[in-house]
Amino acid sequence: MITGEMKNKVDKIWETFWTGGITNPLTVIEQFTYLLFIKGLDDAELIKEQEAEVLGLPYEGIFPEDKQHLRWHRFKQLGSADEMYEVVSKEVFPFIKSLHGNEDSAYSKYMDDAMFLIPTANMLAKIVDGIDNLPMKGRDTQGDLYEYLLSKIATAGTNGQFRTPRHIIKMMVELMKPTPEDIIIDPAMGSAGFLVAASEYLHQHHEDLFLVQGLKEHFHNTMFYGNDMDRTMLRIGAMNMMLHGVDNPNIAYRDSLSEANKDKDKYTLVLANPPFKGSLDYEAVSNDLLKIAKTKKTELLFLSLFIRILKPGGRAAVIVPDGVLFGSSNAHKKIRKEIIDNHKLEAIISMPSGVFKPYAGVSTAIMIFTKTGAGGTDNVWFYDMKADGFSLDDKRTPIEETDIPDIIERFQHLDAEKDRKRTEQSFFVPVEELRENEYDLSINKYKEIEYEEIEYEAPEVILNRIEELEKDISKGIQELKAIIRS
Template sequence: MITGEIKNKIDRIWDVFWEGGLSNPLTVVEQLTYLLFIKGLDELQSTKEATASMLDLPVDAPVYSDDQRELRWSAFKELEAQQMFSLFTRVDDSNPGIFQFIKNLHGDNDSAFSRYMTDALFQVQSPKMLQRVVEMLDEIPMQDRDTKGDIYEYLLSKIATSGTLGQFRTPRHIIDLMVDLMRPTPQDTIIDPASGSCGFLVSANNYLRNNHKEIFTDGALNHHFNNEMFYGHDMDSTMLRIGAMNMMLHGVENPNIDRRDSLGEENKDENSYSLILANPPFKGALDFEACSKSLLAMCKTKKTELLFLALMIRSLKLGGRCAVIVPDGVLFGSSKAHKQIREQLVEKQNLEGVISMPSGVFKPYAGVSTAILLFTKTDEGGTDKVWFYDMKNDGFSLDDKRAPIEGSDLPDIIKSFHERNNGQDGQSRTAQSFFVPKEEIIENGYDLSINRYKEIVYEEVQYDEPEIILDRIDSLEKDIVAGVSELREMVKNK
């Protein structure tokens, strides 16, 4: 998380965009993403050149040719405002400007980047504004991948409006929690079917970099990591562009980010992925005609939150794992479709855990109560008992400010989940985490809400006798009367 001087600099850059007439937060993030990406390309080229020089070899897969020197950040940042702006906006197939260059970066390759840059627009209208932003970005040290990622996550946090179908940004610490619970491996094939800015995929990428260094030394694993591991689907072209660049800025060369209606008939994914991480939209309803028939066969409903669960079950390979955020209504809803999807999870899959989250986790975007479902696809059952955890503190206040506070439950959640089979069977239902046997869940109509099973201990409060309380009131009243009289005397003698 960025703080202090760097955060203040990013805020000042944001203000420059607003002063220049770009008031849509998503547009500002998109334009800043282009500039960060251009700066990153120059840094990548410099690294390649340094390596080639050290080994006395030609530059491997250079980003820029020798005659494209003027398009590099280190070159154009020195230009005066109008020259810089003209270079950015020049459209010439034989001699492209900076923005045309990045739009065509992958040429005719069918990469996520080339697909979603096709209709990208450079919306910085003023040469002076462009020069100011370039100068301010140049002052921020971004060579370190973590710093660059933190800056980008901070920019995304400024997208504070939710979409029409209930999409909103998942807090980074909740994303990291879910990734730590799932522990991705170098062999995994990971998807977020409602990927947005690709926060879950970026977090999984960071986890693998920190915990599985073999992805850098093993050629097959490295190829899988850069080309075949990460998948994301979304319907919004702007978010697809931001997501693809977010992945590339975090070191994934060719992520599979596609424009796709995950719930539509066009999506044929079945037994395809070993890990799903997602916070799908859960607001509104879909037209039956637009929805995949195979999903409706599993769960006949218009509710997106239930259909996404059906999609995840269908999309996982046998043995595949899933961590998904759902609204509380999924856990206890009484409709046939609600019960149908919960029965599917309990009876045909291995439902491992339910983490109840406080309603303030998604503020200021929404105050909805949510939970995290953790399950493994088996198609043959396997649920003997379900682990429940009552999250009370996620490390931030539960108001709109979401200020950091002490006492986060997240480290304990991770520890308790991975050690859940080591002596937690007999844990009291009054504890923060406990098991509920499958039979009890069935008896309760497959209800998965923690309040159905958690026991609350009520402390008996001892009150004084009424006569004693009345005597105290009399004494207080006399004190008040005496005080008023004293004040009157003070006023008279003034």
């Protein structure tokens, strides 16, 4: 998360939008993102040009010779605000909309109806100046900025969607360790945070994949998939992916739960935080999903979807509301039974209720499982996360306490967890015990609390002490009265 000076600068830019008449938070984010994207393209181009010059290699960038004036560092230096406005609105914006000539690309599809809505030259000049002063060094800063912008959407959407904190996304990606061969999907992608984090992980841990032509092609064209039903978020997601070095992500305007989604046995890794609280009509839901558990609840339907779309051996790390873990309806029990008995449930990481503030105070957990079709659940690892590095109130200010490094370390060495007691922060529960408890996955069902015995003094001793205190009080009052009278 961003704090201090950076936060103040972003707030000031936001205020410029607001006072200029753009008051819809999503519209502000979208227009803000266009300009960040335009600047990001130029920044990336400058780095590549410098690298090519050092190596003595030819470099053909995305800005042709006759379009050099469309670059951020060029148009921001134009003599007047009106001149810059003319260039940005009439040339730069159409240029970024047509960046991907391929009409089938996600970028082209969702930029097609993008509109430049900044109304005046002076307003644009203020915003460009503000963005130019943002310290945008490094991809982490950019990710933090996106997260902060999205946090400006103060309420959850109609289906209960809200933004996943970036450090939680990063933790889930590090737990799953994506490989260069993976085919990754987020069926409720929003701004593509999970996909971006997965691409970043591969950049950091598998840099050699970009030296192998087949893997490089896979990374840019067939590795990343995302669905959403909000075109604004699809545009933001497409730009986000492109800025993070994925040329052609497979982003689709699609209701993942509908009959129109035919995906089956297609992906090797699901990373998602699907909408909670939603309730759909049976007619709107794919019949395949209702076979596992007949329900209208989106959080259960998405679990059925994850099972269907994963290839055998495919893995999932997904966020679910606590109700999924212990709900007593037939649908709740059926979906838990399906995952435990017919696939391999590996871990339940219980998160504190403040993780999603200020959007919601709902308690959630991360569920990690592998699709097998033949069972395999033996011992399920439970972890009781108590801190994530931020306060658990609406302010979410940074604090020192965090369990995230411990979670990652322990999950990567589960063999060392076998002797942990139920009184500790993490422990195993055998599958037989889960079945005996009607597949209840709530950590509180299995966690044991050690109570310290407290010895109190005998009642007579306490009473004598109270009497002595009363005598002292009475004596003090008498002394005060004597002072007042004299």
